[in-house]
Amino acid sequence: MKNSNKKGFTLVELVVVIAIIGVLAAILVPSMMGYVKKSRLKTANGNAKTAYNAVAEYAADQETQGTPVDWSKDGGTFDAKTDGTGIQHEIYKALASNGNEAGEVVVGGETINGEDTFFVQWHKTSTDDVFGQYPEAIKDVDTAEEGTFGKYIAGGKASKA
Template sequence: MPSPIIKLQDSNGFTLIELMIVIAIIGILAAIAIPQYFAYIETAKAQTVSGNLKMALDAVTNAFAASNNNVTTDIYNTLNGASAHDVADPVYGSGTPAFVAKTGVQTGQCGQVLVDAATISQAGPQQVTVMVSITGCTGNLATAIANACSAEGFIHAATPTGVIITQNGKVTP
């Protein structure tokens, strides 16, 4: 009787070294990508806050222009109401308004735009200060917000000085 011939088949799997190299490459890519992702998220939030600041400045400037025609504007309804589609704070999300009243030394939450006038009419106020709160910001978000506002030309927006708009329409960044 002839002896049976045993044929060995080639294995098509990966070796342990190949798998370890792939895992190392994935680890290196993750170490680079994850911090970049978080920086991207902070930049996006900061740009949204900067856009909210611009929206508030435009609303105040338009309210001053309307006050010259004896129109009184409730600035918070204009900014937070249905006309602004209930804008939420980009840092904290829905339920936290993007625009709040600045009363006294109130600082607001990170990313909120503070306006120090509830209504604008011909009787007053003569000037309005608008600022962005960076209180309570985590990581580099405060710096990102300040940089985004500065890039828009409002260098004092994230400081207690804020941006000042006078009744004649002058904006002091």
């Protein structure tokens, strides 16, 4: 009888390892997708806050010059990748470092907590299902996906009607 010194794994051992990796992947991929969506929401809220600060600075400058901003007239949807005048120029300056990722911004007036003010929402593209908002940042991904871009979400949570 010949004693062979072959080294390696059997086919059964390889199949078992592949099955274990498949089970782990099936468990981890959905949770990783949740982390990706949460990260996108935090980025969107951060960009909305940046745009909000730029618009607030513009509004303060206008008020100082004696021409307060009329949100119903001066608000709207702005392409942050394109330079313009007024509010759009301020948003463009604030988000210009994002380049093609500068996104779209909605600036609108609202009565929040009994006080007339404005809000800003941001998303990357018009087809993006996650958007951010400031003030009262959106708190969870489901709200960002279910909400309507351009409609203020009070308290950062969509109300169930």
